[in-house]
Amino acid sequence: MRFHLVLAAVLWAGCADARKVRGISSSYKRFYRERKSFLCIDGSKIIPFEQVNDDYCDCEDGSDEPGTSACPRGRFYCTNLGFRPHYIPSSRVNDGICDCCDASDEYNSHAHCQNTCWNLGQRERAYVEGQMRTLDEGLRLKQQLIEEGVLLWREKQAQLRELQQAAEDLQIKLEEHRRKKHEAERLKEQTLKALEAGDGGVRHQNNSVTGVFQLLDSNKDGRLTVDEVRAKVVLVHDEERLLSEDEAVGLLGEGHQMDLAKFRHTLWDALTRGDSVKIKDALSAAGSLVGEDPHLKAADRAAEWEATNLKKVEEAYETINMEISDLRKKLAIDYGTDWEFLFLNSQCYKLKVYEYTYTLCPFNQVTQKSTAGTEVSLGLWGMWAGTPKNPYNQMVYENGEPCWQGGSRSTTVTLTCGTETALRSVKEPSKCQYIMDFQTPVACQPVLKQRGIHSEL
Structure with missing residues (x-):
């Protein structure tokens, strides 16, 4: 009899503890160890620990209600074991829509959520492995x-x-x-x-x-x-x-x-x-x-x-x-630190998008040709415009033909890692301003291999 009482106490304590720490990442659990009082994480207020996750917002930063939707500024942590963990706004907790793949956000609603984290993780792992193979090649x-x-x-x-x-x-x-x-x-x-x-x-x-x-x-x-x-x-x-x-x-x-x-x-x-x-x-x-x-x-x-x-x-x-x-x-x-981009000089790459054929000639120009045969300059080679860590991942072509709204056409070319050199996409997000995705092996960076697959997958 005594054994059953001890077991029930342990189970109850576990349920209580699960209630109190729901929606918390492992790095924040130290703030939610059960004690007589709880200090809001922003340090603004101390409340009784019983008021944590009681469906009433006491802290301005919403830290006392990580597992409910009581606080407008609150966040709920999806553990998503087998997939990528992430935060969702606490307003989505128990709203009848499954936002976490492990269904942890709908613990007290009518929604019937299935745990899809493993399948999602498998797909992502397969994708990452494919990316790694592409990177290696x-x-x-x-x-x-x-x-x-x-x-x-x-x-x-x-x-x-x-x-x-x-x-x-x-x-x-x-x-x-x-x-x-x-x-x-x-x-x-x-x-x-x-x-x-x-x-x-x-x-x-x-x-x-x-x-x-x-x-x-x-x-x-x-x-x-x-x-x-x-x-x-x-x-x-x-x-x-x-x-x-x-x-x-x-x-x-x-x-x-x-x-x-x-x-x-x-x-x-x-x-x-x-x-x-x-x-x-x-x-x-x-x-x-x-x-x-x-x-x-x-x-x-x-x-x-x-x-x-x-x-x-x-x-x-x-x-x-x-x-x-x-x-x-x-x-x-500038053809790169090891002249790796030199082979692109005197080469041209084409891509047909609807009624237009776009031609990128690296270090020379970008053009657009209609089915009627009219060719328009979208910019002449200007400069590299990448980030300080990777200055060679973006090209700028400027001073193309004048646009009817004023100014001249220009094109920004983003270089991405791939096993072949080809023009992959062309878009015009704003009038006479074009962006291109240009894939080539010389855009592959060894640092990408250090990222690996997320440790919690």
Whole structure:
């Protein structure tokens, strides 16, 4: 009999204790050890311990009613053994709706709640295990991409050095070709001046005499006639007047025709002096004469050749400097502590969402293309905008095309861990402001492995 009384007392004490500590986490149970009085956790009031969980709110912080809905600011702790424990507002206690998966919040209501914590825990554990496997695989792939990034970075640096050396060599060639072009032009100018002045030596003089004779000899019969002279020779002070027949005969040495030998000692002298007669359209005629000179032709060909070569070297020099500038810009970008993001450069990733196709080209731009073919810029590469602990988990693309409401379009790209690199989602939470989820192994962080599965699962 005595044994039964002791057992009943123990059971009653257990029930009383369960009533008093209901809705309390293990870390707060020290405040609810049964004693004569209870101090509100905020220290504002002391009440008799019998008033704890009596369905009447005595403490301003609601700490005296953790297991009832009496206090508007109260919280009820769901133990949820086998799943994640959490707090719910005390107003939900015994409201006929099961909020705790272990049904502990509906201990005194008409609701028939089943304990689903184990099933929920199993699903969450399976999810976490899947995430851990994904993380492990992602970290393995990330290491490969880091190694590739280091090699690629070294290749880019070597390429830059080669381009810089090539630019230096071209600079030397450029200066040499400029010098040769200048010399060729100077030689051409000297030859031209010698021809025009008639003091280029006997050979030049003979060539000039022959050239003028051939210019005047329209029918190329080796003789100059009165009509040929009148057609191409004019008075210096009256260019518009046609020479008379007598004037032409006088220039021909009082004859009606002459050959090259006689021309050299008669009309050529008059043309050389330039005080009485000259060839009609002297500039054009001089150009024709000059063009016939073999020395000038050679000088002209040399100048043209050097000009062509110089242009080719200048174009090559300009092209290689553009390549150097472009490569320097690429190398100036922050590709992560181990250059793990370098492989994304020059890559583009697409995702179709309804009638739009979105394209993300990391470190370049983001675009949106409609089914009608209209393409709009949603932003150009701006900067990394992650947290201090993980600065590489977010990209910002700004200064896209203007929005009809004003301002320019921009896109924020959040990088998440995954076993493949792909654009996963695109949203427009506010007008012309876009957010993207971009999955890639290089976003995987080893620190995630330390979180593990919650100890109370």
